[in-house]
Amino acid sequence: MLRAFRGLLLCAAACGMLGLAATASAEELLPADRPIPAAVDHYIDALLTERGVKPADQASDSTVIRRITLDLAGRIPTAAEAKAYVESSDPNKRVQLVDRLLGLPEFALHQRNEMDQFLAGSDRMDAAWRDYLLAACQENRPWDVMFREMMLSEETKDSPGALGYLRSRAKDADRLTGDTSAIFFGVDITCAKCHDHPLVPDWLQDHYFGFQSFFSRTHLTKANFVAESDEGEVKFKTTSGETKSAQLMFLTGTVVSEPEPPKRSDEEKKKLKEELAKLDEQKLPHPAPEYSRRAALVELALQPGERDFFARAAVNRVWHRLFGWGLVNPIDQMHSGNPPTHPELLDWLARDFIEHGYDLKRLIRGLALSQAYSRSSLWLDGERPNQDLFAVANVKPLTPRQLGVSLELASRNQSVMPVAGDEKWQSFISGRESRAGRFTNWVEAPTNDFQVSVTEALYFSNNAEIVNEFLSSSNERLLSQLINTENREAALQTAAWNVLSRPLDQEELDLFQGYMAKREDRLPDAWQQVLWALVTSPEFRFNH
């Protein structure tokens, strides 16, 4: 690593600083020792006061436990968890809930799935990649360490899972450049490829090709190993037609100087080529270069003065995941032309994130304990405040896996199921979680402006799996429990706690009672239809 860093020169002044909107200086921010939730609420409330907006009330306990459990554990709470939370009068119950969820095996599973989604998207990845992510999430590995591992792990015969990110992109330098800037640094610089960026005056083609240069020597060998050569430059044509050689330039404008590439005689070149061909034939990886441009990027990007891109992108992404809307939107447009709504808050959180070793769990915990996070999503009177004020909670679609695991729990006879957190729970819930992967066939992953497809609605409406598996009358399913409960109202409430994590109100009870009353001749069918209506309701489909 040190060797790779040799010869680094900073010339920010010469190139001009760019990118980040003016960051507040440390003394203007709240003290660093404030708890995260206090800082969040301080800054969010300050803007609400300034705009004269009164935020929505705090959500009910049943909504809060459902929201937190979905966000942290990737599933709905069991009926027992929800009831216990609602009934508890312990003033500390929210902190206890969050800490308990962060310790459950589902936290790491869900964290892994979220990472897999934004790192790999729809690429087909191997098991080693998902295993790598899971192991990292289980030990809450710091985000900067994971970044290093994904960028710099040594390629071996067994193709380490951490290299999955590079492996799926190494064939396409443009994609590797664009994805890495967007995913790890929160900026999509691809517009600057063909011309200086139209919206961001401080992004030039030099930045695009400068950033690409860090990856220009990375490639996939014939035997599908990630490799990096020790020579090769990026040349590009400017809009004025001039051909330029790109410098190794980070997004901040900082330029790295590197040692001269090795000078090889024709003889040596030929020999090297033959050696590499031999390795390909033997299905072995190529040796790492003496000087790695990728390593230079990782070193530079995590340096004080440079690392704000990295930290702010991660903080904004986690914020977006929990709040359904970023402090900067879109989350890959974190540049000076698109400032955050709460700049000091983003700065404070980024500083906290860096000072506490890029600890994602700590950040998630802090956000989930804020008052801003636990507001109601209902806004009945007057115009709904803009979502970037965080005055009222955003409704978030469940991911296919969240929906799959939640449907599994919702449709269970929970009296014959392992208790959440018990010894049998881990294998039960990881089994359910892995089965839930099939939902990606029918259910779209959340996006901005998410829409539900008719494919999903048709699946829930007519696929045999829904009625024969989840809504079947076998002993392990909720339907059998409902059919065998004498008191119809009690059965309806059981169903509601299972599926919606709350009791029904009178109007809803009347609605379902009326539906049942018309089907006295076929009650098992009627129960199945009531359950179907509950699990296909948007209240179940979304995290609200």
Place this chain on the structure above:
Amino acid sequence: MANRRANFCGSDDHRIHRRGFLGAAAVAGAFAANMGVLNVLRHPTLAAELKRQQKHVILLWLAGGPSQLETWDPKPGHDNGGPFRAIETNVPGVHISELLPKMAQRMHTTCLIRSLNTRIADHGGGAALMERGRRDEPTVQYPDLGAIIARELGRADSQVPDYVSMYTSTEGRRKGTSGFLGARYAPMFLDKELMPSNIRRLEQISDLDHQQRGELRQVLGERFARGRGSNSVDSHNGAYKRVRGLMASDKLFDVSLEPQKYRDAYGPTQFGEQVLVARRLIEAGVPFVKVARAWWDSHGQNFETHLELVTELDHVMSTLLDDLQARGLLEHTLVITLGEFGRTPRINPSLGRDHFASAWSASLTGCGIQGGAVWGKTSPDGVSVADGEVGAGELFATIFQALGIDHKKDYYLGSRPIPLTNPGTEPIRDVLA
């Protein structure tokens, strides 16, 4: 410029129909203004007329990459030409491969683009480009052609699907993507069988219970949506509202309901049946149908592969065009043949042709297109474009313009305007009617 458009049949057919179209559209407009009084769709002749005027696209996707030399751009007499001859067509001066004798007699309906240079010659990248007309950005997933057509030509409350996608054999299995337009415009994808998944009610629930269960769900859905201010929640309720209508369209997918003479005409092959279903679908108002025929990837035995696949394409495509013409649908339906790329002019030692994206062909027939037109030219050896080079963007702009869709129209991703084709892209005006 003139030599690019080698020939044009000179037919006035489409012009007459265009006038007819405008006239009827004006009538429809007048009625639409009085919708409260008169339901246009209940007026039988007018409803039929409106249906006929709706525009459609059938995309015959030739998965794996067909050889331009064995289809639309033969090179007889050159080493690269291969064993098949070029034949005359009913458009003077235009020659195509002898494997397409039926299309040769229908060349006056079809325009050829012979000068595609799309640069990407791997299957995944090439298909993504030719499905979407441009490359994705890291965080902008572009919708494919079907999704854009569904959005532009479909109706929000449509009772039929607006984008249907089918394929033969697993290599052709690419689902398609609605990208940033969202799942509302995602294809109804026919996997495994010639019937969309989950479109039929299970026997164990009666039709009445199925309907009333849906109504119960709707009450819950509307209660929840109130006060949430969420388009996503509304789309959930919207998707469930379309379920019953879509289920009623299952008959469109049932070829056994088609008179035997049409089934015979299209032929008993899977591709033939799928194209017949495509015709049934567009006739019922579906704006976009993609039928993917696989697998054209002839790295070895190129000529055997093309003998089989081109002969089938010739038969099915010409049957489709005749059928559409006879039903008065061809003027409103654009039929496209396209793959992810073409194939190398040089014949490899396995008598195959490899991936080649530098100089290849596509065809456009019907709506908005000048039949008989030929755009662009490749070099005598077929290795490069000699004249009229176009890329995926130009092809897509041409398709949009042919359908009356402004190719410069903006969609918005947040506040960022995203035009239908990248800025600076122009359609091939010479092939537009």
